[in-house]
């Protein structure tokens with residue numbers, strides 16, 4: 397598994413010069429990968445008690461956390477490494493009238509594992525392999541969940557015959573291998589939803605439009621923002637051709 401420092405560096409490495417511009421580049425995207433409505437509906441189907449608690453790990457700008465609080469009235473704690481996103485989370489919760497149900501923490505989900513909760517559910521949406529391969533990822537996520545609780549993981553697998561030869565996707569495999577990794581800690585896969593529409597909202601074009609506006613305004617950062625937009629576009633293209641998005645629900649066994 398990556399060390400905490402390596403993991404933080406990994407999350408931020410491509411963005412160092414861009415960090416101040418990330419909120420603007422991503423301004424049009426409330427969801428940063430996870431499908432908030434689908435995840436909220438999955439949690440609804442778990443028939444949890446009214447007092448259920450949820451941890452949203454790597455909550456981004458709060459789309460999933462707020463959707464869950466609003467639709468299901470559950471208490472949600474969202475954790476993210478990137479401080480400006482935490483501010484966006486709080487604003488979003490405020491706008492949706494669920495500030496009393498949501499608590500957002502600026503922190504590292506690896507460092508905080510075992511220190512928060514245990515909750516009834518932990519959501520891990522669109523973080524990819526920041527915690528390493530899926531078996532190692534699950535071993536961290538389950539520390540946020542009580543025995544008998546659930547882990548909702550929005551991730552995916554390589555299409556049959558597809559390639560994992562793209563930066564950030566080297567650890568991915570086809571479905572059978574990913575399912576094996578999911579169950580490596582002895583937990584039970586209770587549901588799988590193939591999410592065909594996970595990234596088909598023109599997200600890469602929205603980022604490109606923002607990048608062009610920043611580049612026109614601030615020529616000194618133009619190359620970096622345009623390169624970032626091009627990398628995002630290449631990644632979305634890779635995903636469309638080689639990747640199947642899935643939401644998996646695991647039941648923590650012990």
Ligand SMILES: C[S@@+](CC[C@H](N)C(=O)[O-])C[C@H]1O[C@@H](n2cnc3c(N)ncnc32)[C@H](O)[C@@H]1O
Pocket residue numbers: 403404407426427428429430431453454455456457458459460475476477478481503504505506520521522523526
């Ligand atoms: C692609 S976004 C997904 C956000 C959110 N789950 C969603 O679906 O909208 C990934 C998020 O994970 C956060 N992240 C990455 N590594 C993290 C870590 N070790 N601890 C906390 N947050 C992390 C990033 O800052 C980013 O906001």
